[in-house]
Amino acid sequence: MNSFLKIKAGWIIDGTSAPAAENIILTIENGVIKSLAPAGPETAQSASILDYSDCTILPGLTDAHVHLVMSGTTDMEIRETQLFVPYEKSAPVIQRHLEESLKSGVTSIRDGGDWGGHALRFVREDADITVIAKCAGKAWRADKRYGKLVGRSPKEGQTLARAIAEDGQNPDFIKVVGSGLNSLIEFGKQTPPQFSRQELSQAVQAAKKLGLAIMIHANGDEPVRIAVEAGCQSVEHGFFMGRDNLKRMAEHGTVWVPTAVTMEGYAQSIPDDDPKKAGALKNLEAQMELISRARELGVTLALGTDAGSTGVHHGRSLWREMALFMKAGFSLEEVVKAAAGNGADLLGLKDLGALAPGKAATLVMVKGSPQDLPASLQQPVGVMVRGK
Ligand SMILES: [Zn+2]
Known part of the structure; x- marks a missing residue:
């Protein structure tokens, strides 16, 4: 069975050293990141989206x-x-x-x-x-x-x-x-x-x-x-x-x-x-x-x-x-x-290290904006490794 997950992130730091991005929808299919896209007005209400608007998501x-x-x-x-x-x-x-x-x-x-x-x-x-x-x-x-x-x-x-x-x-x-x-x-x-x-x-x-x-x-x-x-x-x-x-x-x-x-x-x-x-x-x-x-x-x-x-x-x-x-x-x-x-x-983990399409969904969610990092890593609200 296909598993499909959409997460709305308040902020994303993708691990490539690109500046933090705001209001992003992260789509994960079968444990692999499919896309990162700006959240549109229609996505705000959707019940099928996990809402982490008050969180920053970064790669594991x-x-x-x-x-x-x-x-x-x-x-x-x-x-x-x-x-x-x-x-x-x-x-x-x-x-x-x-x-x-x-x-x-x-x-x-x-x-x-x-x-x-x-x-x-x-x-x-x-x-x-x-x-x-x-x-x-x-x-x-x-x-x-x-x-x-x-x-x-x-x-x-x-x-x-x-x-x-x-x-x-x-x-x-x-x-x-x-x-x-x-x-x-x-x-x-x-x-x-x-x-x-x-x-x-x-x-x-x-x-x-x-x-x-x-x-x-x-x-x-x-x-x-x-x-x-x-x-x-x-x-x-x-x-x-x-x-x-x-x-x-x-x-x-x-x-x-x-x-x-x-x-x-x-x-x-x-x-x-x-x-x-x-x-x-x-x-x-x-x-x-x-x-x-x-x-x-x-x-x-x-x-x-x-x-x-x-x-x-x-x-x-x-x-x-x-x-x-x-x-x-x-x-x-x-x-x-x-x-x-x-x-x-x-470590030779080619499928990890960044939040980008094709990478395994390995991520950390922390409360607050990038301003609260890195101290907010003391208590992540969620951690995912290769989709699990
Ligand atoms: Zn040592």
């Missing part, structure tokens, strides 16, 4: 960097119960985080890995939810370097490329940890790359043979430079990478996922007299400056929250990352394009 959003096994809670006791626990303990936590994402208008997510590969397994075997999740499974890091929480290192004597080729984990993409963390004490501190430029280039080729791209955690000048030159698809975090790397990313078409909200979340979760608080806020400021430059240089940005980090909750952190992008100079329409369009592209 992507959180391009999360860790489903962890909550954003600052309660260390709860965090302990989520770290390094067996799959059976992780499964309900992952399900809850997927539900929380969907409730906030996050219709697709990219999981940056966990030590046990639990998120990948859950999404493949047990998830019962419409939100679309792409997972890295277990990430790769160098021996004795940062990243134990999200992954493992290649076996002794094994190159990263061989480790990827022989792994058999069958993830949706490859996650590599390419540097250390950014410091909350020593402003702008650089850490050496975990893998060399050559190792990364070979890893990119090995991943390509599996039909996969590499998402790389990289902070600092050199780790980001070699990641971009090696052909990684996206750079995660990228704190203190320097402006030259932004130019490099623009040239190579590398996607940047700055996860600025991690610093805001962290700063809000620790006491004022903790020196790490000032450190986090300083890092945030530096990151905002880079986001602003990246926009000017035409770097492709996607929004990721690193949900699961301290103070960064699943779903409800994405609008805060959007707000930070806007503070850095993005218009609302531009940030929706980055969160919806660029996010969907990054």
